[in-house]
Amino acid sequence: MILSVYGAGYVGLVSAVCLSSMGHKVLCADINKQRITRLNHGECPIYEDQLPELLKQQLLSGRLSFTADTAHAIFEGDIHFIATGTPSLPDGRADLSQVFTVARQIAAQTRKDTLIVTKSTVPVGTGDQILALVLDEQRQVKSDFKIDVVSNPEFLREGSAVHDFLNADRILLGGDEEALKPLQAIYQPLADKGIPILNMSRQSAELAKYSANAMLACRISFINQISRIAEQFGANIEDIRVAMGMDPRIGEYFLQAGIGYGGSCFPKDNRALIHTAKELGINSALLEATESINDLQKEWVFEKLSHHFNNHLGDKTIAIWGLSFKPDTDDLREASSLVIIEALIKAGAKLILYDPVAMPAAKEILIDSTVITWSESAGDAIEQPIDALVIATEWEEFKNFSLNTLAKKLKEAPLIDGRNCYKLSNVASSGIHYYYSVGRPLIETKRQTL
Numbered sequence: 001m002i003l004s005v006y007g008a009g010y011v012g013l014v015s016a017v018c019l020s021s022m023g024h025k026v027l028c029a030d031i032n033k034q035r036i037t038r039l040n041h042g043e044c045p046i047y048e049d050q051l052p053e054l055l056k057q058q059l060l061s062g063r064l065s066f067t068a069d070t071a072h073a074i075f076e077g078d079i080h081f082i083a084t085g086t087p088s089l090p091d092g093r094a095d096l097s098q099v100f101t102v103a104r105q106i107a108a109q110t111r112k113d114t115l116i117v118t119k120s121t122v123p124v125g126t127g128d129q130i131l132a133l134v135l136d137e138q139r140q141v142k143s144d145f146k147i148d149v150v151s152n153p154e155f156l157r158e159g160s161a162v163h164d165f166l167n168a169d170r171i172l173l174g175g176d177e178e179a180l181k182p183l184q185a186i187y188q189p190l191a192d193k194g195i196p197i198l199n200m201s202r203q204s205a206e207l208a209k210y211s212a213n214a215m216l217a218c219r220i221s222f223i224n225q226i227s228r229i230a231e232q233f234g235a236n237i238e239d240i241r242v243a244m245g246m247d248p249r250i251g252e253y254f255l256q257a258g259i260g261y262g263g264s265c266f267p268k269d270n271r272a273l274i275h276t277a278k279e280l281g282i283n284s285a286l287l288e289a290t291e292s293i294n295d296l297q298k299e300w301v302f303e304k305l306s307h308h309f310n311n312h313l314g315d316k317t318i319a320i321w322g323l324s325f326k327p328d329t330d331d332l333r334e335a336s337s338l339v340i341i342e343a344l345i346k347a348g349a350k351l352i353l354y355d356p357v358a359m360p361a362a363k364e365i366l367i368d369s370t371v372i373t374w375s376e377s378a379g380d381a382i383e384q385p386i387d388a389l390v391i392a393t394e395w396e397e398f399k400n401f402s403l404n405t406l407a408k409k410l411k412e413a414p415l416i417d418g419r420n421c422y423k424l425s426n427v428a429s430s431g432i433h434y435y436y437s438v439g440r441p442l443i444e445t446k447r448q449t450l
């Protein structure tokens, strides 16, 4: 049996490589010819832990191959996994055009009874739409092969996607019992490891995926809102988080205060869910608050800098450590760093930027800016005199950076830590003069002289 996977982005590529590592024959198609050529040469186009090694290994096994010819993948495939992108449209809706295009092509070109599996994150009801357009396409081309449509959403985190695929908390299968049987067989190696497989209706699976992401995003916005209150009273959000998390009804995860969530999923999926609710005339106040609190939280760094320098940022040189939306990825989509950079440039500041892996991607986005200096290392970024250091992403190398060295380099410049990388007690004994962190008391060991 051949599994065709459409889309060699984060979800498609990780799924294709992992399905192959489970012993299946996989053909992964993408319309980006350059990407396919690189992949067939064993070059991994994304920064993702374990993926480059596993990709090479699976290509060598002969089970995995890539093609830029969608028709070929349709002809060869017995089961078709759609993993194309679903970016946000300007009104927040998910753009399903790529998903629909592939589904129509499969309907028109398959020469056998088959199964379409949606792996892309799609709004509830999309499976019904796919089924309707599949039937419509079949009518047009006079094809009467039996095509079922099922949902199999993923819960992969960037940076640990391979691990998450092969060690999932659960596998979600949505569709008719009969249609899901081949998928159950495909995932049997993971079920044998004790991973639960949940069967439900297609609509439930689609909505479960969005709900999981919206819930996680909501927890982050919740703790960020509380952190604003904590700051006003000199309370410590870390203590509050521990106290809350010990209640098993709440749990400790995804309550890390910071400068907001980014990435390719939470912002986009929450917006799409808001749109779905609105279309149905259902109140979406909680989802909207999640989003607006997050937008506000991305301004936290600029607020602190403006406050520290009495709104005079024009002549300041600010170093920023961390550009990716979270550590262990080079992804900058909806990254908080970009909001900070834009605000600081607008205020007339000069910037020194450093990220362990996201600099090439950042340079592409910020190519036109003349006020940016790119650094070779974290140390390099603070070598020349700076007015402030901002931490926007909690990379391990920042967390492990010597606070004594930092204190010496910063002199009287404040450290604005948007990810709470350091223990307050360690900062207090390091000689750092001003330390701002999210939802925790300000450490101020020297009066500011402006």
Ligand code: UDX
Binding pocket: 154, 155, 156, 157, 158, 159, 213, 216, 220, 253, 254, 255, 256, 257, 258, 259, 260, 261, 262, 263, 264, 265, 266, 325, 326
């Ligand atoms: C997320 C989901 O975790 C995953 O299940 C889904 O399939 C895709 O979306 P990802 O976007 O890779 O994965 O990142 P994740 O690790 O969940 O973090 C998302 C954002 O939330 C990051 O910007 C991170 O910094 C932020 N975050 C996370 C917090 O601010 N606080 C937390 O406690 C956790």
